[in-house]
Amino acid sequence: MKKKFAMLAVCLVMAVVAMAERQTVQIRIPEMECGTCQAKVEKVLAYEKGVKDIKYDIKKRTVTVVYEDKQTSPEKLQEALLKDLKYKSTIIAPKTEKEVDATNAAKPQEEKKGCSATCGGNHH
Numbered sequence: 001m002k003k004k005f006a007m008l009a010v011c012l013v014m015a016v017v018a019m020a021e022r023q024t025v026q027i028r029i030p031e032m033e034c035g036t037c038q039a040k041v042e043k044v045l046a047y048e049k050g051v052k053d054i055k056y057d058i059k060k061r062t063v064t065v066v067y068e069d070k071q072t073s074p075e076k077l078q079e080a081l082l083k084d085l086k087y088k089s090t091i092i093a094p095k096t097e098k099e100v101d102a103t104n105a106a107k108p109q110e111e112k113k114g115c116s117a118t119c120g121g122n123h124h
Contacts, residue, residue, distance in 0.1 A: 022052060025074040026064045026093030029081065034058065044084045048072050062092070 032041055038056050041063060045054050050071025055064045065077060074091045081087045 021069050022066055023069045024064060024066050024094055025077070025091060026062055027074065027077065027081075028060075028062050028090045028092050029087050030061055030089075031085075031087045032056075032058060032061050032063070040085055041081065041087070044080050045077060048077060048080055051077075064093070 029037075029041060032038060035058070038058055041056070042054055045051055045063065045065060048067075050068035051065060052068065053066040056062070057064075065074075067073075067077070078089050078091065081089050
C-alpha cells in the first residue's frame with residue numbers, strides 16, 4: 001500500500017512539473033540605457049519566481065526572459081519593473097527576431113534624457 005501511494009505521489013509531482021511550460025518573452029525597457037540600468041533590471045527580474053534565463057540588448061533596450069508560465073507571466077515581470085525601478089516597459093514578443101527588429105525600428109527614437117537620475121549610471 002505504501003509503495004502504491006509513493007508511486008502515485010511521484011506521478012502527481014511529475015504531472016504538475018510537465019504541465020508547467022517554459023515560455024519566452026521579449027520586453028522593451030526604454031529606461032535601460034547603461035550597464036548600471038541592466039544590473040538593476042537583472043536583479044529585479046532574477047528575483048521573480050519562475051525566471052530561468054535573462055538576456056539583454058542595451059542597444060535595443062530589450063530584455064528576453066525565459067520563464068515558467070505556471071509561476072510568472074510577462075505582466076508580472078512588467079509590474080516588478082514598474083514597482084521596483086519605476087521603469088515602464090512594453091511586451092514586444094513572443095515574436096521572431098525580425099519582427100522584434102522591425103518593431104524597434106518603427107518606434108520613434110525617444111529624446112535621450114539620460115538615466116543618471118534613475119540609475120546613477122555614468123553616461124558619456
